[in-house]
Amino acid sequence: xxxxxxxxxxxxxxxxxxxxxxxxxxxxxxxxxxxxxxxxxxxxxxxxxxxxxxxxxxxxxxxxxxxxxxxxxxxxxxxxxxxxxxxxxxxxxxxxxxxxxxxxxxxxxxxx
Numbered sequence: 187x188x189x190x191x192x193x194x195x196x197x198x199x200x201x202x203x204x205x206x207x208x209x210x211x212x213x214x215x216x217x218x219x220x221x222x223x224x225x226x227x228x229x230x231x232x233x234x235x236x237x238x239x240x241x242x243x244x245x246x247x248x249x250x251x252x253x254x255x256x257x258x259x260x261x262x263x264x265x266x267x268x269x270x271x272x273x274x275x276x277x278x279x280x281x282x283x284x285x286x287x288x289x290x291x292x293x294x295x296x297x298x
Contacts, residue, residue: 189224190223190224191222191223191224191226191267191272191273191274192271192272192273192274193219193222193223193273193274193276194273194274194275194276195275195276196245196246196265196266196275196276196277197276197277197278199278199279200276200277200278200279201276203278203279203280203281204276204279206279206281207257207261207263207279207280207281210261210281211257211258211261214257214258214261215257218232218255218257218263221233221255222255222263222265222274222276223274226253226265226267226274227251227253227267227269232255232256232257233253233254233255233256234253234254235251235252235253235254236252236253236254236264240252240264242266243266243277245266245268245275245277246268246275248268248270250266250267250268250275251266251267252264252265252266252277253265253266253267260281260282261280261281261282262278262279262280263276263278263279263280264276264277264278264280265277
């Protein structure tokens, strides 16, 4: 285990949607899994902290920073990072772009 972070589901929806997403995008999901387990707070081309009202979320009694990983041009993972416990909470695994992150009148760029 060493330097790895513990990954847990933060919502029942994430637990249901994660296997479906892995079937649809196996390589990208494996890469995302490794990033969350090894470097959950490292900003990358497909990984970034969310901003505004989505920047933090209450999980297990703590206000935690919330991040996003782009799996494909529309699919996203949202996760929260508990640094004190070295725990990553997978909050959403969506094959479609989450509507909460789309700015009015703008289209998201293609990431992969």
